Amino acid sequence: MTTPAAEAGAHGRPPVTAALAAELAQQRFGLTGEITELGSQQDRNFLVDDAAGRVVLKIFNVATDASAIHDQVGAMTALAAAGVEAPSPVPAADGSLVGTVTLEGADHRVVALRFVEGEQLVDEHHLPTDVVTGLAELVARSTLALATVTPAAARTSMWDLQHGRDVVLDLSRAVPEDERERLLAVTEAAWARVEAVADRLPRQLIHGDVTDDNVVVRPDAGGRPAVVGVIDFGDVVESWRIGEVAVTVTAMLHHDLDDLGVLRAMVRVFADRLDLTADERAVLWPLVQLRAAVLVAAGRHQAAIDPENVYATTRMAHEWRCFEVAAGLDADAMAALFGDAPAAPTPVSPLLSLRAADGSLPVPVSFAPESDDVATDLLLRTDSEAAALDAALARATLVLVPQGAPRVTGARPASRPDAQLSQPLAAESVSRGGHELLTLVDATVLAVDDSTLHVAVQGEDGVEHRVEVACVQPSPDCRVGEVVPAGESLGRATPVEDVADAVPGAATSRHHLRLRVLPAGCATDLPWACADDVAPGYSALVAATDPALGLPVAAPLDEDEADAREQARRNAFLPDNTERYYRRPPQFVRGRRSHLIDSRGRAYLDLVNNVAAIGHSHPALEQAVSRALSMLNTNSRFLYRQLADFSERLLATTGSDAYDSVVLVNSGTEAVDLALRMAQVATGRRQVVTHAEGYHGWSMAADAVTTSAYDNPHALDSRPDWVSLTDVPNGYRGRYRGEDAGARYAADLGGVLDGLVSADRAPAAVIMESILGNSGGVVPAAGYSTAMQDQARRVGALTIADEVQVGYGRTGESFWAFQAEGTTPDIVVCAKAMGNGVPLGAVITRKEISDALGREGTFFSTTGGSPMACAAGLAVLDVLEREGLRENALEVGTHLRRRVEALAERHPLIARVHGRGLYQGIELVTDRETLAPAAAETAAVCEALLHRGVIDQATSERQNVLKVKPPLTLTHAEADFFVDALDDVLSRKWY
Template identity: 45%
Template sequence: MPCCAPGGPPAAAAGRCEVREAGLGTGAGAGVVRPAGARPPLDAALLLGLARERWGLDVRRWRELGSQQDRNLRLDTDRGRLLLKLSGPTSPEPVLAAQDAVLHHLAGAGTGVRLPEPVPALDGTLRHAVGDGLVVRVLTWVDGEPLGERAHLAPVVLHGLGDVVGRLSAALAAVGHPGLDRVQEWDLRQGAAVVEQLRGDVPAARRRTVAEAAAGAAAALAPLVASLPVQAVHGDATDDNVVGTQGRDGRLVPDGVIDFGDLGLGWRVADLAVACTGALRHADDPFAVLPVVRGFAGHVRLDDAELDALWPLVVLRGAVLVASGEHQVAVDPGNAYAAEAREQEWAILRRALSVPPALMGLAVRRALGRPLPAPLAAAHEEVRRAAPLVDLPAGTRVLDLSPTSALLDEGRWLQERVEDDLVEEALAAGAPAVVLRWGEHRLTRTVPGARDEPATYALHARVRSRRPLPVGAAPPGVPWRVRLEGAGTTDLAVQVVLGPEPPALTTGSRAGAWAALSPDPSPLLGLDVAAPKPDPGLLGRRRAAFTSAQESYYAEPPQVERGWREHLVDVRGRAYVDVVNNVTLLGHGHPRVAAAVARQWRLLNTNSRFHVAAVTELCERLAALAPDPLDTVLLVNSGSEAVDLALRLARAWTGREDVAALREAYHGWTVASDAVSTSALDNPHAAATRPPWVHLLDAPNAYRGRHRGPGSGAAYARDAVQVLDGLAAAGRPPGAFVCEPLLGNAGGLVLPEGYLPAVYDAVRRHGGLCVADEVQVGYGRTGRWFWAFEQHGVVPDVITVAKAMGDGHPLGAVLTRREVAEALAREGSFFSSAGGSTVSCVVGLTVLDVLEEERLQDAARDVGAHLRARLEDLARRHPLVGAVHGTGLYQGVELVRDRATLEPASEEAYAVCERLLELGVVCQPAGDRGNVLKAKPPLCLSRKSADAFVDRLDEVLREGW
């Protein structure tokens, strides 16, 4: 329906009201902006009286809200919460009439966005004049939290911001009203004039920056003005005026827009620019606004002129914010709202100016899947057709410095002079010249443990030669230029420049945009010097080939192709601190393991039926590590197979099928090991799918279980013993009790004191075997003890181990007494192809050697204690952290919404992990409720990396996720 007030102009086709051409902007006909004065004086008694007398409201509570130019009162009334607005002379009657009419129209437009609506007075009118150009209105209240109140806004929230503003923009395209045709300081068509008029109020130290920013933006916009669509725009759809409801993960879901006081005609793309400036309050990197653009473009297809205009408008909006904010404080010194916003507004402008508009324009195009602008595409073609400028000699070698380069194995990429050293080695080996590639994410520029994305992407090619190379000049008239550094020397850098000066290297997130302005210089060198690009469709291919049952980490995971010690490195050359990979006990890429595997593969790899030394030696070493009387080893290839075999041993030894296991545990995925796995996180139907021979005991969780705190171990033991005795009395005593001595799947929960000895005694009293599942928690991970069961002063009948045993290679073992192992002979022989293979055994021996020589168990104890102390400090400062579990380098940070009820913060835990990934840390949730952040890194974790993890987690808990 048209939004014009009764008696207004007739509606045009498609329901659009007629509007007059504004005649504003950087071209001719622009009106004169009248800067806003001080806010209207606040007479609360008068306003509350009007609310009662004219609107019939019984106001029970009220408070004033911050505003730059109006007075806004939140009223709690007998009719619910409402908003009373007192507008001054800058919003005359036609303007307020337009706002009311547009809000009435939008209420029926089906935008899917929650919006305020005018509330009629008792006599049906919407506005009441109170003299001196002051007008009172009442609007419905839009519940929700403004996005601006959050320090951090996740990409999904910023996308939601753009989505809401895009929906509103699409709906506003169909409205019109005479009152929309206004001259005001927030119309970006007037932005440069506003800054010029108000610049005197800007402090001298900032004045020139603000003026130059506005002038530069106006100059960039000038050739685009005639092509920019004009329509009704909100004018201030920023993070303060877009509100959201809190999702289960604690993030805001943008779904409402408030404050239509700046409604008027304007450039359509201006609303997106305003939303982007709001996003810049929450991120240092301007590229963080791209989700806003994608969200907006889901509802409004921006044309080429708008794409080019977007970033100049963001800059201009930033300049207007600074100038207007300073002016408002000058004329209204008591306005705390305006005063407190000044530093944030200055930060917005600085961030907008930190990148060239041309670069952001290309980034926007790439984010929307749009082609390069025609002039830039033509320049690329000119470069591709160019003749060589550098005469490279035959035999020139192109070096690979990418994250997968074999030249950078064994941590060599961390050496300070590695690039120069590799070049010099290649020259010494006979190459007449060496080229470092363009378009390559150089691992040599990776920064381990860094919070922010490193600049690894090379926008130039570097040539080193034995003798100076002839260099030609670019032909005249081409739309590009070449930056040659070191011409006439043996060290030459070649870079194509199609716009603003590019850096030599840039970050992965900026690589695509900068590569469009500094493209491949291969034609100028007469040799392909461009690095191969990662396949952008690889993740889709993975998802197509993988079943959903094979879980993967993260919504949009990085492609990780290298690891070193406690770091993982993706194809962009970003290194992440890895606090989740307990499989890799020694650390990623350990050279000793790699060398041992390579050597043994060259010699022999066969199964354990053959008589080879490594099988005997590994079994002897493992038996020596086990307490008496465990003296026999069976080799397998995984933890699942180890638990499966342990249960089979128990059946063979006792003749019983029944098994006792803990709730909330995970032991594997084979039929038998899955049967005793009760984790709802891994199998939501675990409780309903247990076979009748599995009998469950409560997880002895002293933090949130049935029994809590000191003394809970004895209580849990009594409960468990009662169940075991009951099973025995019913003629079904368990042949085995399987339990992790440290509850790894639950997030590193330490069994309460006294529990395990009592349960072991009861199991053995009824003739059963006690199985210690050390797959996740053994092998020195707890620091003080090699086996986690040692903490409890018990000796199991069977130990299962895997993961750490092979440092990522498929290797596991079952350790038990000879007579128990020999019971298998009654059922036939046992064999595991990979478990006892020659290569597997050599890996197992090497892991034990390195574990001892590098004193990694001691490191787990010492670094683990440091990590624990820092995590406990987080728990004291952040209510979301309910408890810190574990010991050594198997710890868990349990997140709760309420420390009294212990409501698990499950969705928050996943969101926190997504945010940690953005900050360079790989972490994942654990526990039956998915609310425990598990910290089980390689044992080589340094204190520096432990601190990096805790510092980033502190930042996330402090600023949001």
């Protein structure tokens, strides 16, 4: 009997050398030029670099007949007509499109096809979401186009998934023993699902191999990879339409995807464009499993019969990886993820109850991301879960963690979001002294062993459910087939020795029991928790446990939709010009030290939020603020101690008697605004000189001195008449570079100042950020800051240092960035880190300057310097000192800088690391000679970093600098995590 694989063509490649191919190309098609062999499983493909364009000479294996080739040509033509690029046949000298060549006595068909210029996806490890969905769009279009072609003849292809099972059975002999059993088991299970609906699956001509090997990609206008065409029509066949989709989906699985949610996005594209039937969606994942199994079996087989076929042997790792991913995900869960599986029936009445040894009932405890049951200081620890349970057990004898919501205790620091198993697929009960699980209805025992139990129960509505219990010591009455009557015990929770460091003195032994309700007949090897990207699929299978225990049903939440809803809500009322980060932003619900945590319970390392200098949600700040609010809420017209306490501490940070006055306000903008007014009133002058590329705030005055063209493209031509401009002293990419850049910029400033004096507009002040934040964290060209100060003093102007971003220990060497620059500004403005999120800003200056304000009436800010704001300010300063965060900024910042500088040796995109301490800017350029800014690449890197668990954003006028301004709590390990993620992203061609 011929096997399907043999019949369908599991053959060695035709015996064609490059020399013979060159001869054929020349004689048949008049093609000349350099000839290179391309990979193929079973045919021979040669690329001929002909002067009129590149052409692929294809010599088919012996089993390919003329009607098959007719279909291939028909398919190419249909695709080209639908705007999908495809090879076009080159006529031979005699006008025919398909020829025959006899090799070692056997006839082989031969064609020459115009090469579709572009690249393949296969060797690009990371595939960004937009590339994958772009591929799905192309496949959908090509599938619609192929539906218009009438197949010439029925033919059998071993790649046609209709024969998938037989091919695996035939070829799996070449698969090593340890892999074969699993391969066959997965194949049989998948096939059973496919076979059940096979007759109902829509059929048409399909390409059969639209994979990462066979699609052509070229950069679009924005430099992003766009999937434009399809090549290799050797597997064209009339078959199941959904098989086409399954082949493409399978090919994605060996790649590093942003997360598996992208598969859902792909299927949405197919479902919309192709109007997939319910049957098609239901068998998609089984077909993916089958395709992966065929790839493994065929790859091993080919390597065995043709060991020199490097193409086949190098693909084996990819094929096995596809199989691992496909086999590792449950077909029902994937069907649910793709939007087509019956939801597990929800029990309408309680079926089970839990009781502690002392008779007490369980107290529900929530580990949901926003739950107060998980204290902030328990987050992001390896023992978070144990610690949160211990904390709960300090309040109750028996606790029950419901199944419904994601668990924030699964969040892990410095870790990829899709590796954090935040979605529980079971409810869990925990006690100190032991507890029992009772059934409230008659329960038939289905399976039992030492630690697991399965029973069948029926609710009031007559619907039968299967209850799976783990970590249980089953009752002696639990024997398969027996009925445990209502009210009786099914088993006891198992003691677990599990030490949490979090709660001092907590006993270390807890009793645990895990349980979930499944639909009757459901598979029982589902995991107990899963990552958020596949959670909508898995949780649809087991969504009914909470009501079975008498808890309210947690409404199944589709987090993708929830995020989109939240975004739409915000967009509805925010002005369009409000900045927003990320194409699909996570929704953040809490933070802890250097991490933010989203509504799905996933943690991200935060490299951007410089406001949270002492870390997110610091308990010392929370306590100080809440104590202050509980004590006194008034304003600075009244006498209270905190105003002086904080102001004195703030002055002390300057370490200089040049400052003796502080005015507290609510923000950086207010501080800048007030500083400008003070300078004008104190000098009796109006003109202010500001630097190009600066950002100082949004009020009328702060905006007037803001020159950033990124924030306002018209900035430079729309400044009011009291503002004059001088160049930004950027010695890296500015007008002046090299050693004397600082002096030359200062000389230019001198010219501006002199010009103003001679125009009778002598300046009141010169304002600058001590490190040029908006230029990308650039330290001013050497010598500029002191020379600027000299120049200003020469004409009687005051200097204003904007330390809103860069002050407060961030730069490591000194508390204020101006100190490292060797200057003593007349006025210092600060905000952001001062309150670590509590609105707080300050102007620090000399009393003679601040007193001058009196000439313009009184000054008052209602909440500026309130008791609460001062308490926050004091708490932040305490923590900075106590935890040595300035020193940490220096140490970890230096480490991070060294590591990124080392990366620059391997990644030409990284041009320079600017800044100091933990205020850095990683500048990316496409050309180190011209310094052409890599803005598109920077944006793409930020998106790619998000999927790797790092929050970063672009800065500078040119949007080509990666911000590095994390909480000052950043650890060495976290810095390494970021640099490794950046290395990984930059090692990819597309990100």
